[in-house]
Amino acid sequence: MNTIAVIMILIGLLFFTGGAVGIIRMPDFYSRLHPAGKLDTMGLLMSMLGLAVYALGDMTLGEALTSLKIILIVVFVFITSPTATHAIVDAGVRAGLEPWTQDRH
């Protein structure tokens, strides 16, 4: 049981690093949003599932409720993170930010 949790958390951390590095390296505002969105959802999902499995350790009702709440957080972030990213892009488009093109820079 614990090894599954450890593997999941490691995958989650992998996605977190990918997202964080992606935010730095991407050339333009819009392309930077892609790793930011990925980081939010996928990294959180894997590490939370790992923690839920770990919190489910000894199968008591209290533990089950806690891990259920952890999964609730994941569902909540899955719903809100795209909306937040959409709001940012909406603000960016209205502010007149054009996407980065290869020849311009």
Add this chain to the structure above:
Amino acid sequence: MDLFFLGSAIFLTLLMLLPLYRAIVGPTVLDRLIGVNAIGSKTTALLIFIGVLYHRVDMFVDISLAYAMLNFIAVLAASRYFQKRKGLYDEIEHRGS
């Protein structure tokens, strides 16, 4: 087992420096918003790691749920605010992009 969680929690905090760099340097205001959003989502994960370390997971789960909500509302409010602010347009105009 706790050492693993402590290690991953510390790794997560070190990982927060990258979006922080983006939040400081970010050319436009909205890049800073992405950095803040990324740090916020990392903190929700970090809170539960801390909960596991303190062996009081059910308390920290509620805290991180509240933090996820706050992070979402903050990003929404900020993006709505920066949409209309004049400053953002000047920043774009004089750069000529």
